[in-house]
Amino acid sequence: MTDITGLDAAFFRRWLTVAGTAVDREADRLTELDSAIGDADHGANLKRGFAAVRDVLDKEPPETPGAVLVAAGRQLISTVGGASGPLYGTLLRRTGKALGDSATVTREQLAAALTAGVGAVAQLGGAQVGDKTMLDALVPAAEALGESFEAAREAAERGALGTVPLQARKGRASYLGERSIGHQDPGATSSALLVAALAEVAAG
Amino acid sequence: MTDITGLDAAFFRRWLTVAGTAVDREADRLTELDSAIGDADHGANLKRGFAAVRDVLDKEPPETPGAVLVAAGRQLISTVGGASGPLYGTLLRRTGKALGDSATVTREQLAAALTAGVGAVAQLGGAQVGDKTMLDALVPAAEALGESFEAAREAAERGALGTVPLQARKGRASYLGERSIGHQDPGATSSALLVAALAEVAAG
Amino acid sequence: MRMLINVPETVVADALRGMAAAHPELTVDVEHRVVLRRDAPVAGKVALVSGGGSGHEPLHGGFVGPGMLAAACPGEVFTSPVPDQMVRAAAAVDSGAGVLFVVKNYTGDVLNFEMAAELAEDEGIQVAKVLVNDDVAVTDSLFTAGRRGTGATLFVEKIAGAAAEEGAPLERVEAIARRVNERSRSFGVALSACTTPAKGSPTFDLPEGELELGIGIHGEPGRERRPMMTSGEIADFAVDAVLEDLQPSGPVLALVNGMGATPLLELYGFNAEVQRVLTERGVPVARTLVGNYVTSLDMAGCSVTLCEADEEMLRLWDAPVQTPALRWGR
Amino acid sequence: MRMLINVPETVVADALRGMAAAHPELTVDVEHRVVLRRDAPVAGKVALVSGGGSGHEPLHGGFVGPGMLAAACPGEVFTSPVPDQMVRAAAAVDSGAGVLFVVKNYTGDVLNFEMAAELAEDEGIQVAKVLVNDDVAVTDSLFTAGRRGTGATLFVEKIAGAAAEEGAPLERVEAIARRVNERSRSFGVALSACTTPAKGSPTFDLPEGELELGIGIHGEPGRERRPMMTSGEIADFAVDAVLEDLQPSGPVLALVNGMGATPLLELYGFNAEVQRVLTERGVPVARTLVGNYVTSLDMAGCSVTLCEADEEMLRLWDAPVQTPALRWGR
């Protein structure tokens, strides 16, 4: 359970399960968004990835928060493909690594680890805030998580909505130039879903 | 001119010119009919053929009715292709041959020659009246021409309309089996156009 | 009109010019509409000549070359070529050993090739003809123009072409061609209609979620319309339709053919289902060819052709062929 | 959804099963999604490995075989494959002479191949990478993910593959691959959108009578929408877009590529116009390839790729190749 003193492996497994359910529910919407400025596969990609994550966590549930995220990240890398596979995979893996091997972690520790994970995503993809990518949701979310889960959820949601007026400079949407303006980024949208799942699980 | 005593080469050239104009005007309709129960080319086929006929008759106008029809028929065979090319080509060639080399012919002579031409079409294509082909317009027209040009026009028109309820047994439309019922045969329709052109020229 | 063309009137001439530029190994006579083997006539060898309406590419022009056709005559879109083309082609490729006309069974093709054969014989060319009529979707052939020639044309042209290349005399090449046709059957399915340049809109109206079973290759509707089926169900239906008419005692050649707009990804997936059905029905498969070979412009759909192949036919199938669309061995 | 499929989830696996049945000369590992040369690893020879999202067939699986790719890794439709596939492929084909990854420049492909290269190197495999980025429709590459890899992939795989087959060492194969890419440019046009199995409806809405200029191969809209143009006008536009960026001083290789649903008849006609424009611009053409090679599912449209070819590149282009989709010489 979401003990005030610390978040355990079960908490993280629950997060990824709830996130997977959210992805399943919103898959068509994510694909629809990706269809407007990408290649119409973002929903299917994450659905496939989170189904595989669920499988691996069910089969041999890792016993620390760090191990849960590392295993999930690896699984995303091995099953998603596309841009989001390595990026989300790296996000979870590097966040997990930063958590070390303690049995429970605090929200503050998670916020710091997530910041490291988001940094790894930025480095891998070479993008920064404002490029109309998942970073537009992830960066503010990691920052706000220092405050509260709910603040993180709101920041991610705001970040995702904030991609609408932006012109994409990374990923497929960038090929469209100005025609990418006016559409919400699918990756930022899925990031907001993941953070919302986190807040939901934290809320109990 | 349409002299009461006889139809000369100029009459037949005029017939083919007027027929060509009618084909140009109705080409889309013929193609539309062929699209329903065939392969959507009948209009284009005849347009191409009659344009070629016009060219050859303009360049070296033959001097007898028979020679006009033989030259036109040859030209159709050489430029139309499909089923209608050999069939209409044979119709004109064999009608022309039956007219012999007199400088003028009577309507009665034409009716007899056309009957021979239509017979050649039936032999070549192996079809008979009721098979939902051009013969359904041509056979009654040739017969009625013994009476008058106008009777021939009416008979051809009636024959073409009469193909609607028929199930095709020859040509592409036969592949459709019962689904060919309810559509007017494109070849019978173009035959009616050609006979109407003849009546129009005869009417002066 | 989603077409990559200039004007409908010039599509065939334009395509021939483009083909000439892409295939210097062929002689493309754009004016007279004949595609020829560069080295024709080949001394002592029978020459295969085929042709038909355009819109089925790579059939027939893409099958011209050593080991297959000596010449192809492209007509207007979906319109059989005219006798003048066939006579010209026959004269250009005849080495004295004779010419085999490969004719798909359509009224137009039959009549025009018949006229051409008469004219070519008048010019002293020995001509034999084989009629391809493999499409089992056309039933009651007494009350129709008879079965259409579709996918089996490829088998006939390849196998008889190999026999000609080996130096077989005209009667033998003709006999083999006839045997291939007799042992071949096809069935086709459309997921969409096609659009001819002359008409500029689909040849029939097929609502989303429905398909046409038993179509030919000229954009004509099929025998029956059904709600959409899966690839596996379509394979069951098509293979069974073929096997109802052909009970092969030995291994078959299989052609899993695309009608033009069906992606190769889907065709390969469809092939997996075709192979499954054949295995279930106990039919061994000797060779399989998957691709867009006998097409119907931009129609989405597929056809299955099976040919019960004896050892000679298999040997000739495997023999070298060097054409734009079919190429192996040497 | 006019698709010849069972369910969207299995299209890639289904296609691989069908490919395995049709091509006994390849090893198709359906479970792990790798298509391999039957005779891999080939002693002493560098092995080319490529891959990318499915939906572009015959790219890449159809280019596996002697003289071209040693292995291909198909991802889901329009989704780059995962590192596991590439590592498995590299391990299977490496003879010790090293592996060249041919990577089309998309974020997903780049990231997954990068991860794979690291992992393969951990396993002691020498890996080099070449990025293909030929699509001139992507401008301002500073503010984008950079030019997309499209038609030039075929040139890179064929020419570098021939160099590998000749026994050139990894650095030379890599250098040639890089040179081919640097001298190649492409431009694509869509007459219709495509439909992915996962989405089931067209990826964008293109009204009749309009076209998209500057499209990629993933169903993304282009840079610009225009009223329908003739084949000649499209050729002018596409060739000029390419030549604006590539001023060849010598002869070029030309690929006139169909996006999937454009009939070969139209493609050949389009090629005639491409050749006309090249002649008008004074660009000599050494070789031309016309066909559906780098496709985008059932998209109607075309692309033009030109590669300024030196003598070595031409020699390697002409060298024998034995793959399902490209096959000549021996």
Ligand SMILES: Nc1ncnc2c1ncn2[C@@H]1O[C@H](COP(=O)(O)OP(=O)(O)O)[C@@H](O)[C@H]1O
């Ligand atoms: N360089 C990058 N850095 C960060 N995020 C990126 C980058 N490129 C793409 N993305 C994110 O990935 C999302 C697309 O993911 P997805 O559709 O699964 O992959 P693909 O673009 O390969 O089809 C985009 O909406 C964007 O948020």
Ligand SMILES: Nc1ncnc2c1ncn2[C@@H]1O[C@H](COP(=O)(O)OP(=O)(O)O)[C@@H](O)[C@H]1O
């Ligand atoms: N065996 C036949 N005998 C007489 N007329 C025929 C026969 N077969 C077809 N036709 C006629 O030809 C017409 C079709 O002509 P056309 O569309 O130009 O040729 P194709 O069917 O080769 O495309 C049919 O509507 C029919 O009237």
Ligand SMILES: [Mg+2]
């Ligand atoms: Mg995407």
Ligand SMILES: [Mg+2]
């Ligand atoms: Mg017709």
Ligand SMILES: [Mg+2]
């Ligand atoms: Mg026709």
Ligand SMILES: [Mg+2]
């Ligand atoms: Mg993708």
